[in-house]
Amino acid sequence: MNTLRQLRTLFLGLCVLLFGSQALAQQEVTYERILNAQNEPQNWLTYNGSYASQRHSGLTQINRNNVDQLELKWVLQNQVFGAWQSNPIVVDGVMYLTQRPNDVIAMDPVTGRVFWVYKHTPAENARVCCGANNRGIAILGDKVYMGTLDARLIALDRINGKPLWNIAVGDVNLAYSITMAPLIVKDKVMVGVGGGEYGIRGYVVAYDADTGEEAWKFYTIPAPGEPGHNSWDDEDWEHGGAPVWITGSYDPNLNLTYWGVGNPGPDWNPYQRPGDNLYSDSVIALDADTGELKWHFQFTPNDGYDYDSVQVPVLVDREWHGQQRKLMLWANRNGYFYVLDRTNGEFLLGKPYVKVNWSSGLDATGRPIPTPQPEGMPTWPGNQGATNWYPPSYSPRTGLFYFNSWEDYATIYRAEEQQYEPGRAFLGGGFTVLTPAQGAPGVGIGRTNPVNTWTDEVGHAALLAMNPETGEPVWKFEQFDVSDGGILTTATDLLFAGGREGHFHALDARTGELLWKTSLGGQIAMAPMTYMVNGVQYVTVISGNAMATFALRGQE
């Protein structure tokens, strides 16, 4: 009996060796696999590639010497229009992608041919400020998970795309929404809610990934009696925004999840909501099992500039000024680059990386010294920020932190008193982009015109390679238009990135030298990613309404 079992194990083992991809295709995506994502660089198992969110791939087939041999292998044309910000997940030969408003597509990552499409039609009264975006799915076991514009969380059978459960995460009538990809930790699926322009009260919530039963919920605005509540005046906390609309990170050793929190509401009238407005524009560290707040760090107290801190928390273990440390690297929308100790939130370093005039610097605790500009005068960086939600990358090989920034971009803010009305925009004023001439176009929220009418004079992209020790970039790569493009780095010291012009670039991650480029024609508004199937490494990127996938010439 025992021998028989051993023989069977041996036979199954041989099958895995002989028919690797087919056998793998039947495997479930366990938490342990996501935890050890670096051990299977052929896959891309979670939004930012790993729990540390470095967007750094271990794949090495494409390198400095052959990157100019990349050729287009396939294109997936989107059938709906609008900025396409979805991040694909690749598991054992299947790619999962979302498209507007809330479709999940399962496809062959070698050919782009589609297995199935699941369509969720959001409620008609779903409201999002800035486009019907969805940034992708999460996967665990036999299920994929998608948040929706009408603030629902849907679990699908990952093989056939049929819905298994569909729960309300927030009240669509009050303009709660979900645009982020969920985060899986252990047996839980976690999401945050959007709606910072509609007077919501934000939260992160965790559900049993199997059943959809709520496990914990953390409000990003403390209720009366809770620590931090006195950072709000009167009833302001009830509609103070602080949404969470970008996927967080996770440190398994500390058992902490990290989330960037968005702007307070109303956006542009800080005088209407005196106080620091915790935990808006902060990073929060939540216990993965209970949702308990372990620490927070607020980047922009009493923000009047829409400086959401929804950037991806990038977790790095490295030597820093002679000491091995557990760091968190953060280029904030407010124009400062930060280094934090992620065990306790201690501020270690903060420096402006673009022109900043809303603050004259940071004090010893990292708190900004405010210098609000006179009415009618421009504020740097402008409303879309010095950077934003698009994911950065960290390369443990170069020790550099890479992100796209907007230079020479300023706006003129206008604050107005506004009453909260349920489900209605709650903005408290407005803004105009600083331009060099009367009536000249300002840089907008996205690129909808193939002519760059605003030109570089009202803002342009600078991809920065930041040295975390100094807070100074060691190189930068500029573009004429701005970029909402995230970054991918690889173990061959390549960096892939794009921008609104639609050029897709491969740079030398050490020097910033341009090694290869191709024009895809539509704005690139998400990070590229890479995966391997049947021994071929692919790099894929969404440009405009098309996903373009590349591999080396001769590789099929």
Next chain:
Amino acid sequence: MTITTFSRFGRRLSLSAFCSLFLSLSAQAQDTSDHQYTSASIQAGSRVYVQQCALCHGPQGDTIDGVNLRRGQFRTATSDEDLARIISGGAAGGRMPAFNLRPEELNGVIAYIRAGFDPEGVAIRIGDPARGKAIYDGKGECSECHRINGVGHRTAPDLSDIGLIRTPAILQASLTNPSSTLQPINRQVRLVTRTEEVVMGRRLNEDTYSVQLIDSNEQLRSLRKSDLVSYELSSVPVHQPTSLNSDEVADLVGYLLTLRGLE
């Protein structure tokens, strides 16, 4: 000298001027304070507008089909006299009633409309379109560079629908203080290629690696920055502040406002 220099994106610029036309413009900046309406009048007009007009025309002046008061778009009126006549006498077959306003109220509400609904703004005089067209075709020499409905040159922007896309204030400023309204994309460029060809023209589009323009021979050109040895970009328009007097400017603005493109 007002040549803009950029070191980014392959523009390696010499500081020398490429067009003597641009010299000493700042010294010629024209006095633009000649306005019929005072800011007090505009502010008084804003109160009249809110009380008497906004009910039908809306807070932004755009709720009646074919009319956008804030942007200076009317069904029949062009001049200030036309507006005064319509407000005082009614219009649209009686759907707009006649308003019995005192002269300062009437002046004020016209001033508020001409200021683009900006109580802090500057009201713009709108003159006679027929006289304005004569100036455009004659002493203004506008068609030396501009084109309307297929007539004139293409080196400067086509004006066939300029009355739809520009406010009266910007049209006036583009005559009296053109630097303040020059759209960045329309800047004049002077390029020198590796083969020593000199290309001058008006920029139509640009990205990190290339620039598209209409050259001085009215040809569409697209050049790679890697093929250029020099790229100069001017921050001032080709034409100087106008030497037309304020009545003529008002007439010319009145004419330009009638240009609405193909119906």
